[in-house]
Amino acid sequence: MTDKIKIYLVDDHNLFREGLKFLLSNDDLISEIYEAENGKDLLENVLDVKPDIILMDIEMPVMNGIEATKETLKIYPKSKVIALSMYGNENFYSEMIDAGAKGFLLKNSKFEDVKKAIADVNEGKNYFSPEILEAIIKNLNKKKFKKKNTHLTEREIEVLYNICKGLSNQEIADFLFISKRTVDKHRENILLKTQSKNTAGLVIYAIKNEIFEV
Amino acid sequence: MLIQLALIISVLLQFGAFFMTISLIQKTKFNISWITISIGFFLMALRRLYELIDIIINNQDDIQTHINSWIAVLISLLMFIASIYIRQIFILQGKINKLQKENEAKVLSAIIKTEEKERKKFAKELHDGLGPILSSIKMAISAINKNVMGNDNKQIIDKTEETVDSAIITIKEISNNLSPHILERFGLEKAIKTFTDIIITNEDLEIIFFSNLNGKRYDYNIEVILYRIIGELINNTLKHASASKVEISLFYFEKRLELFYSDNGIGFDMKNIDSKGMGLPNIDSRVKSLDGELEMHSKHKQGIFLKITLPL
Numbered sequence: 001m002t003d004k005i006k007i008y009l010v011d012d013h014n015l016f017r018e019g020l021k022f023l024l025s026n027d028d029l030i031s032e033i034y035e036a037e038n039g040k041d042l043l044e045n046v047l048d049v050k051p052d053i054i055l056m057d058i059e060m061p062v063m064n065g066i067e068a069t070k071e072t073l074k075i076y077p078k079s080k081v082i083a084l085s086m087y088g089n090e091n092f093y094s095e096m097i098d099a100g101a102k103g104f105l106l107k108n109s110k111f112e113d114v115k116k117a118i119a120d121v122n123e124g125k126n127y128f129s130p131e132i133l134e135a136i137i138k139n140l141n142k143k144k145f146k147k148k149n150t151h152l153t154e155r156e157i158e159v160l161y162n163i164c165k166g167l168s169n170q171e172i173a174d175f176l177f178i179s180k181r182t183v184d185k186h187r188e189n190i191l192l193k194t195q196s197k198n199t200a201g202l203v204i205y206a207i208k209n210e211i212f213e214v
Numbered sequence: 215m216l217i218q219l220a221l222i223i224s225v226l227l228q229f230g231a232f233f234m235t236i237s238l239i240q241k242t243k244f245n246i247s248w249i250t251i252s253i254g255f256f257l258m259a260l261r262r263l264y265e266l267i268d269i270i271i272n273n274q275d276d277i278q279t280h281i282n283s284w285i286a287v288l289i290s291l292l293m294f295i296a297s298i299y300i301r302q303i304f305i306l307q308g309k310i311n312k313l314q315k316e317n318e319a320k321v322l323s324a325i326i327k328t329e330e331k332e333r334k335k336f337a338k339e340l341h342d343g344l345g346p347i348l349s350s351i352k353m354a355i356s357a358i359n360k361n362v363m364g365n366d367n368k369q370i371i372d373k374t375e376e377t378v379d380s381a382i383i384t385i386k387e388i389s390n391n392l393s394p395h396i397l398e399r400f401g402l403e404k405a406i407k408t409f410t411d412i413i414i415t416n417e418d419l420e421i422i423f424f425s426n427l428n429g430k431r432y433d434y435n436i437e438v439i440l441y442r443i444i445g446e447l448i449n450n451t452l453k454h455a456s457a458s459k460v461e462i463s464l465f466y467f468e469k470r471l472e473l474f475y476s477d478n479g480i481g482f483d484m485k486n487i488d489s490k491g492m493g494l495p496n497i498d499s500r501v502k503s504l505d506g507e508l509e510m511h512s513k514h515k516q517g518i519f520l521k522i523t524l525p526l
Contacts, residue, residue: 091396107349108352108353114353
């Protein structure tokens with residue numbers, strides 16, 4: 001297995017796709033770039049291409065990014081999806097995160113953010129555009145959450161914090177001097193208690209409840 | 215004997231005409247005229263009754279009395295017939311008024327629908343057409359390796375990036391004002407929530423929003439009209455009310471939607487505005503276009519309360 005990343009660009013806007021492809025093609029980390037103009041297009045080819053990272057637009061004709069993310073992860077769960085959207089609103093990213101996306105980028109991001117997102121998500125971490133994190137925090141300060149993480153135990157908060165830092169379950173176990181099985185159990189409980197579907201959802205929960213800061 | 219019978223019928227007809235005119239008082243705009251006519255009819259009926267009693271008691275049977283009585287019978291009959299037809303005229307007028315109102319609502323609804331459709335189109339073209347192009351430019355500029363260029367060029371690149379950034383923000387704002395994408399995509403509750411969250415973050419106003427819609431979606435026309443109304447109400451509150459708190463509730467019932475809006479601002483004297491328009495013409499015409507009802511109360515220094523009911 002090579003370390004180089006295979007990327008699939010899924011966006012109905014031709015010009016945007018071309019532009020991003022051109023920029024990415026100069027990056028040493030990336031080996032191949034494929035393009036699709038909607039979700040259906042991607043689904044038909046994903047098993048032939050086997051991409052590491054899929055950069056996925058949300059609003060697309062024929063099949064949108066949310067459907068496409070769900071379906072793609074069903075047939076090829078090894079790929080990691082980063083949403084690439086014009087909209088930074090909470091409603092959009094929570095839908096994409098629920099669908100299984102590992103990262104969320106705004107289309108007007110700096111190119112270095114795109115590169116960082118690809119690198120981070122490829123390593124198994126989550127990535128959110130700084131603008132989105134800022135918006136969550138701004139909203140948070142204004143609302144002044146009174147009930148902070150009411151139902152998580154201290155250990156669970158500790159585990160959650162380390163999950164947000166991008167540590168794997170084994171790493172967390174080593175760090176907290178507990179067994180990996182215990183960490184697995186904690187993670188399961190936290191997912192259940194916070195009603196999150198995946199790690200990306202946990203990160204958002206942690207930021208909203210001031211467990212993890214960015 | 216015949217004349218007595220005719221007079222009895224005449225009395226009945228006269229009273230009939232009287233009740234007919236009385237029932238029309240409500241339907242006419244010039245109530246006073248109908249009240250006087252009704253009184254006139256009533257007095258005439260009394261007089262006929264008096265005549266009848268007179269004839270029965272005194273048993274008058276001369277020709278003059280006969281002619282008089284028969285003319286009276288004829289008058290009563292004519293008045294009765296006339297009042298039937300007058301009644302019909304009013305019923306017809308009522309129908310015309312109702313039709314006119316319905317037509318007005320239809321025209322208003324068509325105007326509002328067309329306007330929203332056009333707005334949506336422009337918003338989409340701006341956001342989905344121009345947006346990604348500007349994003350592409352932004353990404354390309356941000357990818358330029360600034361380390362290999364002189365200070366002057368570096369500054370130019372930085373300025374350009376800033377400019378493109380503000381162009382993107384402007385496009386987003388314009389397109390969101392034209393037609394809120396979240397409303398179309400996620401429905402009324404989330405759109406209102408998003409809108410009020412922005413207000414809460416930027417203004418010194420507490421907004422409490424409650425709804426029992428549970429994500430239920432309605433015809434886009436209804437959703438967009440309610441969204442615009444709430445937007446306008448909040449704007450009014452921010453501009454004029456110096457309020458610190460706004461409460462918005464949106465309730466779904468079996469066959470209607472009810473919107474309650476209140477603030478704790480300075481309010482206004484209801485006498486100074488025509489409650490059915492003047493103050494809130496935009497809101498009023500929007501409600502009318504959906505055949506809905508608008509109710510508003512306000513008192514000086516006691517904020518405003520507003521209820522809008524829309525049939526589904």
